[in-house]
Amino acid sequence: RSPGAAMPPPWPAIVGAGLLGASLAAPAGNGYQSSKVRLPKWPPTYEMKRSTLLMPCNSSGWHEAGEALRYGYVSYDWANAQRLWLQDAESLLTAQADRVVAADPDGNTRVGVYRNAIKAFNWFGRITQEKLDDPRYAGWFIQFKDCRGPESNRSYDPPACTREKCSCAWHDHAGQLGGGSQDCGRSPCGGYVFDHRNDSFTEWFINDFIISKDTILRNGITEMYLDDRVELWGIAEAEGSFLRDTGLSPEDMKALKDAFDRNMETVYDRIVQHGAFAWQMLYDGPFVLPQYLxxxxxxxxxxxxxxxxxxxxxxxxxxxxxxxxxxLAYTHNPNADNxxxxxxxxxxxxxxxRGDYAWIGYDYRGCKAxxxxxxxxxxxxxxxxxxxxxxxxxxxxxxxxxxxxxxxxxxxxxxxxxxxxxxxxxxxxx
Structure with missing residues (x-):
């Protein structure tokens, strides 16, 4: 969830930006933003309270439903309630959304949850762990080049092994909580990279990972934040030497980007068809405010x-x-935190x-109490x-x-x- 507006470095360098250290400058964050105009299927509203939005992250525990209900659009960040979990953010995001939905029987607040569209976090939950730990699905993840297990460990940055666990699937530790000490299955805890070029992966990604009973098929969840994207220079918010350590060529990166973009266009269409919406479909309101201290x-x-x-x-x-x-989203408050x-x-x-679908409020401002x-x-x-x-x-x-x-x-x-x-x-x- 860092800005996508920054100019990429020249090939073959890669930007490294940890998830927790990212700054924000656009509603889409580091996610994929389509040129296609998509609007929610729900009726528009000009009621001011319901035209506000918030991306909360409570560092100490559950976010209070009472604050969420003051907003019309609330999207929970992956790091929310981080003191309550170390390797199962997925289920706690769902539980947090359920708490807000239960407190809002009239459905005045639209609630969303986080998924990453390119980084496969095995600390996020079992849905990723199970595929990553099964060698039959190795083709769903970008691999280290010439990896031979522990003997190749120090050939890469970040290394292939953490303590006694190794994986030849490329991974980093950007934004990772717990210092790698938690149990993430057979593989080291980390951020792996989905290979969107794989057709069998595409089916699972759209119909199980993104659109599921824990996201927009669940009662009351009508929004998603789909983080990160693929560019020719690499993966947004990946740290280390991704291109060098994977051996991906410019042609490989173009194929990966093209496949990722196609999948995201399909995902966005499907989300709208299901009566939901994604934060990455929001665009900025106009920049005409002067700059204030x-x-x-x-x-x-x-x-x-x-x-x-x-x-x-x-x-x-x-x-x-x-x-x-x-x-449109109007999140560039003169004082970003107030x-x-x-x-x-x-x-x-x-x-x-503003038009029929517009919100003013806060995008991600770090985890607060x-x-x-x-x-x-x-x-x-x-x-x-x-x-x-x-x-x-x-x-x-x-x-x-x-x-x-x-x-x-x-x-x-x-x-x-x-x-x-x-x-x-x-x-x-x-």
């Missing part, structure tokens, strides 16, 4: 140039544009440009939009949108927004 003070030289701001908003306000039709800072400014952009600060503005009633946003005149660089209970404006010249609530007359009793 943590206390909400404007950063020096932090303003967006008015002409750039106006060009961006024209693209989002254009009726039936691709940007206007996508499902959305109450300049909350009205971020919300102005949200209300101005405290609730996420929630702005009061996220619980107000703005009604429904009466039309799309529009510029107030020729090149004014001021954009406005009317809602049934509010008027919203963003002034690119000033770099400021405004939300004006409609006056509601008190009923007169005759």
């Amino acid at each position: 943590a206390n909400g003070t404007l950063k020096p030289q932090g303003s967006v140039r008015p002409r750039d701001c106006a060009r961006t908003l024209r693209a989002y306000c254009r009726p039936n544009s691709t940007l206007a039709r996508r499902a 959305a109450t800072v300049q909350a009205d400014q971020h919300l102005s952009v949200f209300l101005l440009t 405290q609730p996420y600060p929630r702005p009061a503005e996220w619980d107000a009633d703005y009604g429904r939009p009466l039309a799309a946003c529009a510029e107030t005149g020729s090149d004014t660089k001021i954009f406005r949108r009317e809602w049934t209970k509010a008027s919203v404006e963003w002034d690119c010249n000033a770099g400021r927004g405004r939300i004006g609530m409609m006056w509601e007359p008190t009923a007169v009793i005759v």
